[in-house]
Amino acid sequence: xxxxxxxxxxxxxxxxxxxxxxxxxxxxxxxxxxxxxxxxxxxxxxxxxxxxxxxxxxxxxxxxxxxxxxxxxxxxxxxxxxxxxxxxxxxxxxxxxxxxxxxxxxxxxxxxxxxxxxxxxxxxxxxxxxxxxxxxxxxxxxxxxxxxxxxxxxxxxxxxxxxxxxxxxxxxxxxxxxxxxxxxxxxxxxxxxxxxxxxxxxxxxxxxxxxxxxxxxxxxxxxxxxxxxxxxxxxxxxxxxxxxxxxxxxxxxxxxxxxxxxxxxxxxxxxxxxxxxxxxxxxxxxxxxxxxxxxxxxxxxxxxxxxxxxxxxxxxxxxxxxxxxxxxxxxxxxxxxxxxxxxxxxxxxxxxxxxxxxxxxxxxxxxxxxxxxxxxxxxxxxxxxxxxxxxxxxxxxxxxxxxxxxxxxxxxxxxxxxxxxxxxxxxxxxxxxxxxxxxxxxxxxxxxxx
Amino acid sequence: xxxxxxxxxxxxxxxxxxxxxxxxxxxxxxxxxxxxxxxxxxxxxxxxxxxxxxxxxxxxxxxxxxxxxxxxxxxxxxxxxxxxxxxxxxxxxxxxxxxxxxxxxxxxxxxxxxxxxxxxxxxxxxxxxxxxxxxxxxxxxxxxxxxxxxxxxxxxxxxxxxxxxxxxxxxxxxxxxxxxxxxxxxxxxxxxxxxxxxxxxxxxxxxxxxxxxxxxxxxxxxxxxxxxxxxxxxxxxxxxxxxxxxxxxxxxxxxxxxx
Numbered sequence: 001x002x003x004x005x006x007x008x009x010x011x012x013x014x015x016x017x018x019x020x021x022x023x024x025x026x027x028x029x030x031x032x033x034x035x036x037x038x039x040x041x042x043x044x045x046x047x048x049x050x051x052x053x054x055x056x057x058x059x060x061x062x063x064x065x066x067x068x069x070x071x072x073x074x075x076x077x078x079x080x081x082x083x084x085x086x087x088x089x090x091x092x093x094x095x096x097x098x099x100x101x102x103x104x105x106x107x108x109x110x111x112x113x114x115x116x117x118x119x120x121x122x123x124x125x126x127x128x129x130x131x132x133x134x135x136x137x138x139x140x141x142x143x144x145x146x147x148x149x150x151x152x153x154x155x156x157x158x159x160x161x162x163x164x165x166x167x168x169x170x171x172x173x174x175x176x177x178x179x180x181x182x183x184x185x186x187x188x189x190x191x192x193x194x195x196x197x198x199x200x201x202x203x204x205x206x207x208x209x210x211x212x213x214x215x216x217x218x219x220x221x222x223x224x225x226x227x228x229x230x231x232x233x234x235x236x237x238x239x240x241x242x243x244x245x246x247x248x249x250x251x252x253x254x255x256x257x258x259x260x261x262x263x264x265x266x267x268x269x270x271x272x273x274x275x276x277x278x279x280x281x282x283x284x285x286x287x288x289x290x291x292x293x294x295x296x297x298x299x300x301x302x303x304x305x306x307x308x309x310x311x312x313x314x315x316x317x318x319x320x321x322x323x324x325x326x327x328x329x330x331x332x333x334x335x336x337x338x339x340x341x342x343x344x345x346x347x348x349x350x351x352x353x354x355x356x357x358x359x360x361x362x363x364x365x366x367x368x369x370x371x372x373x374x375x376x377x378x379x380x381x382x383x384x385x386x387x388x389x390x391x392x393x394x395x396x397x398x399x400x401x402x403x404x405x406x407x408x409x410x411x412x413x414x415x416x417x418x419x420x421x422x423x424x425x426x427x428x429x430x431x432x433x434x435x436x437x438x439x440x441x442x443x444x445x446x447x448x449x450x
Numbered sequence: 451x452x453x454x455x456x457x458x459x460x461x462x463x464x465x466x467x468x469x470x471x472x473x474x475x476x477x478x479x480x481x482x483x484x485x486x487x488x489x490x491x492x493x494x495x496x497x498x499x500x501x502x503x504x505x506x507x508x509x510x511x512x513x514x515x516x517x518x519x520x521x522x523x524x525x526x527x528x529x530x531x532x533x534x535x536x537x538x539x540x541x542x543x544x545x546x547x548x549x550x551x552x553x554x555x556x557x558x559x560x561x562x563x564x565x566x567x568x569x570x571x572x573x574x575x576x577x578x579x580x581x582x583x584x585x586x587x588x589x590x591x592x593x594x595x596x597x598x599x600x601x602x603x604x605x606x607x608x609x610x611x612x613x614x615x616x617x618x619x620x621x622x623x624x625x626x627x628x629x630x631x632x633x634x635x636x637x638x639x640x641x642x643x644x645x646x647x648x649x650x651x652x653x654x655x656x657x658x659x660x661x662x663x664x665x666x667x668x669x670x671x672x673x674x675x676x677x678x679x680x681x682x683x684x685x686x687x688x689x690x691x692x693x694x695x696x697x698x699x700x701x702x703x704x705x706x707x708x709x
Contacts, residue, residue: 288502330708337705341698345680381503396500402507408706441503 049079052089052166053300062161069162072155075305076148076221077297080289081105090115091169096142097249100235101178103142111168116160124160125153130198131188138188140176141196146237147223150201150216195236207315214312217305222297227253227289244319245369250438251288252374254365258318261368261423265318272310273303278390282355284366285395291386299388322370327418327426335415338408342400343416351420357395362420372427375413376435379404401441406432408444508700509559511551511662517558518589519550522611526596527553529613531651533620541672542665544655552654552663553592562589582646584638595643598634599627659699670697677703 053074057067073079082105084093092107109115116124123134131145132138139145181187201220203212218224229237230246245255245262255263264272271281276298279286286294298306340349346358353360361367367375382399385391400409406429413432417424436443516524531544531553541547556562564587576583584591603612603623612620626632628648630641654663656670658678664670670677677697685693696703 334706334708337695337703340695341679341702341706344684349684383502384500394498394500399503399505401503402505403701407708408702411708439503442505442507 046083046085046087046089049083049089049296053079053296057165065158065161066165067162068155069158069160071301072151072159072221073162074297074300075217076151076159076223077293078108078159079296080292082108087171088167088169090163090166091171093171093173095174098142098235099231100182101176103140103176103178104173106143106173107169107171108163109166109169109171110164111170114170114172115166115168116163117168119160121153121157121160125156128156129153131192131196138185138192140185140188141191141235144223144226146196147220147226149196149198150220152201155221191234191236195232195234208311210308210311211315213305214308214310217309218312222309224256228256241319243313243316245371247371247373249289250373250377250435252366252369252371253290254369254374255319256313257316258314259321259365260318261321262365262370263316263319264313264365266363266365269307269310269314272313273306276301276306276309277303277388279386279388280356280391280395282360283364284359285385287383287385291384294388295386299386299390322425324370324418324423324425327414331411331414331426332418334408335411335413336419338404338412339415339419342404343412346397351416351422361416362422364422367416368422368424370425372413372417372425372431373435375417376409376427376432377439379409379413380432380436380441381439399441401436401439402444405444406430406436508658508660510660510701511555516554518562519554519557522600523593523596524550524554525611525613526600529620530624530647531654533617533624534648534651535655542668544651546665547655547668548659548663548665549651549654552657552661553650555662556650556654557589557592562592563587564589582642584642586638588646591638591643591646594636595634595638595640595647598636598638599623599632599640599643602632602634602640660701664699667697667699667703 053070057063057070060066079090081094081096082090082092084091084105087093088109090108092105094105095102096105107115110117112118119127119134127133127139127143128145128148128151130149131141131143176183201216204215207215225237225242227248228243228245229239230241230244232238243256246253257263258265260266267275267281267283271283274281275284275286276294279291279294279299298309339347343361347353347361348358351361351364353362359366366378369375378397380399380401382397384394384396387394404412409432410427410429413427416422418426519527527550528545531549535544535547535549537543537546544550560566567582567587569585569587571585573583573585586594600611603615604610607615607619612623615623623632624644627640627644630639632640634640654661656675657663659665659667667677669675674692675697676693676695678700679693679698682693685691696705
């Protein structure tokens with residue numbers, strides 16, 4: 001079945017209205033699914049993935065094309081989503097949690113039946129540019145085709161040429177778990193009508209070539225906005241809030257604008273390059289989902305491209321500062337005691353941290369995101385930084401879920417978010433309880449056991 | 451070591467001993483959750499596994515009830531630990547600090563089961579420096595020892611239990627155990643029991659409160675130990691000054707709680 005997206009204005013409006021009504025009904029069901037299916041994050045690298053991404057490609061007839069294709073595949077961070085925890089590189093099958101259900105990533109290996117082995121360059125371009133797979137099958141925007149649409153045809157050709165060299169894995173990913181009618185792919189016609197129109201990249205002549213290169217990478221293959229831009233109720237990026245940070249899979253993808261408190265305002269372009277190359281800088285360490293981005297994408301990119309990305313990100317106008325209610329004195333008092341006992345070993349008094357090893361909390365944008373999800377998650381579950389070629393050792397923060405009650409997590413988070421010049425909304429114990437439940441983490445010891 | 455007639459118990463001696471013995475009880479309990487004790491060997495290549503939220507959490511003592519000890523043993527131990535560490539103005543007695551609870555939880559767990567001991571034969575009498583030599587797990591060892599001690603006490607004290615004899619007599623009996631002069635029926639010597647018992651009492655008195663002893667960090671407050679701080683680098687240059695604040699256990703301290 002090959003359904004062409006309606007392009008007439010009347011058709012678009014009708015389909016859009018229908019889509020909104022249906023999706024609004026499904027929001028609550030979607031939230032429920034999200035809560036029920038969250039898996040623990042495991043940061044062990046899938047076996048063999050890094051070597052597939054880094055081993056020299058031997059000389060041959062198409063070597064230059066294939067090398068370019070692999071670099072672009074890296075720039076698009078295809079590996080992070082298209083490789084499951086114990087799967088072979090690019091075999092797909094990783095379950096992505098979305099507010100609407102679970103979607104399993106596709107097999108991108110050269111397998112002709114399940115992978116892209118039989119795809120033509122035209123079909124591959126249509127998938128990335130239009131969001132439509134062979135046979136007219138509409139793709140879910142978990143594949144960030146709203147970003148990939150600007151990737152040029154010569155680049156999609158190179159990516160496909162590389163993927164066809166990835167050893168075939170005869171594996172079909174599980175069926176997506178979406179409620180009706182989202183499980184009907186035709187429902188995506190409505191989504192596309194509302195939220196998406198294929199387009200190409202147009203350089204801004206007023207800006208430098210470096211800035212334009214950065215814009216092309218960030219907006220296109222890098223698809224940074226897929227996590228860092230707040231989403232509408234339909235799961236589409238809200239363009240006038242681009243890069244202002246958003247919660248995703250019980251993390252927060254921080255604000256990337258020039259906001260000095262929540263964004264990259266205090267980071268230099270060199271800081272950004274260092275972070276993307278090594279996973280660490282004087283301000284922050286990359287872990288969780290961003291750790292995967294650094295490990296399998298940015299740490300393997302050229303410094304020229306990383307500098308271009310930094311130039312573009314540094315040009316983003318600051319997000320507005322939100323008013324933040326003053327924290328309760330009692331929360332600050334208990335939070336201070338917990339911080340002194342539990343956090344100063346690594347983060348030191350005054351939240352000074354040990355830059356490059358343990359991130360400073362004073363001035364930390366991660367700590368000061370308006371949405372406290374990321375801070376709560378870090379305290380409850382801990383995290384481990386991504387290893388990179390330049391910083392190959394792991395840094396880890398332990399889980400405090402067994403030790404701190406919801407109120408104690410809330411208070412120490414409130415303290416960190418409102419000390420040493422930091423300012424961010426106080427954290428409530430109920431917010432901690434909700435994330436503890438979503439992460440399926442243990443309840444803390446009781447007071448009797450203290 | 452026990453307080454004899456005309457001899458004030460010397461807390462300094464206890465403290466010196468405790469420093470030498472360290473926190474074997476605490477380390478023992480922690481090792482339970484690493485999956486290595488008694489489990490199959492595992493091999494890691496490339497990286498060590500990591501899972502967010504997974505913790506090697508200590509095995510906290512729960513509140514209420516006895517898990518291993520019977521009433522007679524609780525009576526003996528409560529009386530005996532309080533002769534080793536009686537209450538005084540500087541700190542609580544051992545039983546007030548929860549040492550009997552600590553002993554009970556340890557004997558009910560891996561320590562009591564001898565999970566880290568080689569318990570197969572041959573059972574020969576070892577030298578002094580070879581430490582604990584017994585076919586018994588520590589839990590069995592306590593049970594057999596206390597039974598044999600109470601039998602010996604009953605013979606010499608007209609059928610009374612240890613807890614019911616006067617304090618000075620209890621001290622004399624403990625001294626006999628320390629020297630091995632108290633003769634017991636069966637394979638256990640009173641000296642071997644006293645050695646393990648004293649060590650466990652010190653462990654319980656100074657353990658992290660999470661394991662049942664050292665209630666409210668009282669023993670740590672007594673000696674000015676700041677508790678389970680991970681790192682002291684901020685105070686390294688503050689010579690001869692106490693570390694500020696009340697001691698903190700693995701599970702925190704009162705200042706963590708909303709007043």
